Amino acid sequence: MLDDSSPSGTRADLIAAGLHLFGHDGFAATSTRALAARAGTNVASIAYHFGGKDGLRMACAEEVLRRITAVAGAPAEPPQMPPDEALGWLDTMLRALVGFLTQAPQAADIVGFMLREMAEDGPGLALIYESFFRHKHRELCRLIAMVTGGDPDSQSIRLLAFSLMGQAIYFRIGQPIVCRRMEWPQYGEAESRAIADRLSANLHAILRAEK
Amino acid sequence: MLDDSSPSGTRADLIAAGLHLFGHDGFAATSTRALAARAGTNVASIAYHFGGKDGLRMACAEEVLRRITAVAGAPAEPPQMPPDEALGWLDTMLRALVGFLTQAPQAADIVGFMLREMAEDGPGLALIYESFFRHKHRELCRLIAMVTGGDPDSQSIRLLAFSLMGQAIYFRIGQPIVCRRMEWPQYGEAESRAIADRLSANLHAILRAEK
DNA sequence: CTAATTCAATCAAACGATTGATTGAATTTC
DNA sequence: GAAATTCAATCAATCGTTTGATTGAATTAG
Structure with a gap:
């Protein structure tokens, strides 16, 4: 699993999908297949990039933190x-x-x-x-x-x-x-x-x- | 499925379990088995009394409405x-x-x-x-x-x-x-x-x- | 009154579908 | 060609729901 340096396309797409679906439907109600479909990739990519569904959740939180500090200073x-x-x-x-x-x-x-x-x-x-x-x-x-x-x-x-x-x-x-x-x-x-x-x-x- | 008249033990227990678990863990994250276990009954009781998980959710909402009007008038x-x-x-x-x-x-x-x-x-x-x-x-x-x-x-x-x-x-x-x-x-x-x-x-x- | 029947209610068991995760091969990237 | 990445396929586990059987208390019939 990578850390956070490379903003790979798939990686960024999965985080975007996570931000949207986790926020819209909740964590438990969001399936890994729905995440992969919205990101336009395979379910296995979640485990590859983030170790699993929970890992993607934390990566989303880090992304929120990154963007929110960029805006609010x-x-x-x-x-x-x-x-x-x-x-x-x-x-x-x-x-x-x-x-x-x-x-x-x-x-x-x-x-x-x-x-x-x-x-x-x-x-x-x-x-x-x-x-x-x-x-x-x-x-x-x-x-x-x-x-x-x-x-x-x-x-x-x-x-x-x-x-x-x-x-x-x-x-x-x-x-x-x-x-x-x-x-x-x-x-x-x-x-x-x-x-x-x-x-x-x-x-x-x-x-x-x-x- | 009954309406609401009879406050049967099992029925009331399921609603109490629903209020707690739905509120605590969210609807999607709450399994029917967890509900039945907390209510001390069988999973089939949910379908019998409320038609399904969604029915129990609405019954919980009705119960909330009932209690909240009893308190707030x-x-x-x-x-x-x-x-x-x-x-x-x-x-x-x-x-x-x-x-x-x-x-x-x-x-x-x-x-x-x-x-x-x-x-x-x-x-x-x-x-x-x-x-x-x-x-x-x-x-x-x-x-x-x-x-x-x-x-x-x-x-x-x-x-x-x-x-x-x-x-x-x-x-x-x-x-x-x-x-x-x-x-x-x-x-x-x-x-x-x-x-x-x-x-x-x-x-x-x-x-x-x-x- | 007694026996036969009906009924609501609950149960264990199993259903097909979906879950998150994993595998090894295929593909892309450098 | 070696490493990184993505893929289809599959895994065991769990999901919500359904089934058929069983219970004991009402209800009905004789």
Whole structure:
């Protein structure tokens, strides 16, 4: 089995198939034959490249991590800044998150796979959490603390950061329900902006009260 | 196949097994033999009582609907009331929701099954949504409108209601991640209250800004 | 009342189909 | 031509479902 260096055609195709099918149907409900068919290759290729179905799952998680860091940027320590500027930064991040979750057709498989892994508490979740999520959440806490003037490591702010992100993530997880109730056929550009505006208003209201 | 009248032992045991295993492992990953073993009966009982695995899934959804309406009460039209009282009502509902999602050991299987069905957009979701969720969300919108004085049917308030509920639901879906970051072994009484307090503060801040 | 019959319910066993994995030969790549 | 890769074919195991037999409690018949 190779590691990750060579982006062979078959290898990349299998990962793409995994991201789509694992996210769309779930890990258990996705057969190796369905994966191979979608990748346009033979079932034996899965064992050859990844050692097996589980190996492909982890390779998909690594691919998610790779792409997500490429988009969201490597987690960095945000520089000290005035409250208004930090708030603007948070607003930008929140809107980017909503856009990433609800639109971005090329990111649909990524998001789907990630949410599946989260719902199933799968092995890929641990990797993504430790390598990305953990630091991003800490970064969020620091920005919030710059706005409210609180302690970035306090339980209160850590929960606040989760509740802000959670709103956005829920709108993706609960998409079937939201669309039915809002009488939207699906999430389009206008719908995505309506959600972002709503959550942005929430962000400002919450942080203003927290000051 | 019976309908629902007789709460036969085997029938009830199979539904209990379904609620637990479907929610815990997912529908596809749960075998009929595992279901029968947990229910202490024979695999053939599934086909006999429910017509098959899919039938058991729907019976579980009906059971969820039955229990959830028994707890949350049938969706009713909230009477007109002053803003402060409506806000208090919303606060109580939010705290009850958090408590139901994060604690309530007897409700763990119910919540798990429901969230699974939501994540998989399963056939049980449509039933629960149409029979309960839809009306409950409308009830929520009316209460919010009483606080802010806006139109309960406006897109803005409908999205607001989703963002309030979504916060609570996310804390349950993202439990593995939240617990890791908060360094909590699991959700206990203190943790549940910390989350409820956080979301209650968000509720007040958002509705105050919305007035 | 007793015997014959029907019925819902459960069981062990087996069905064909599908699962993930493996094999060794064929093919491609360099 | 040697290594890397893909292929068809096959493996044992498990999948959801079905079968025919069996049980004990109702129901019916005489």
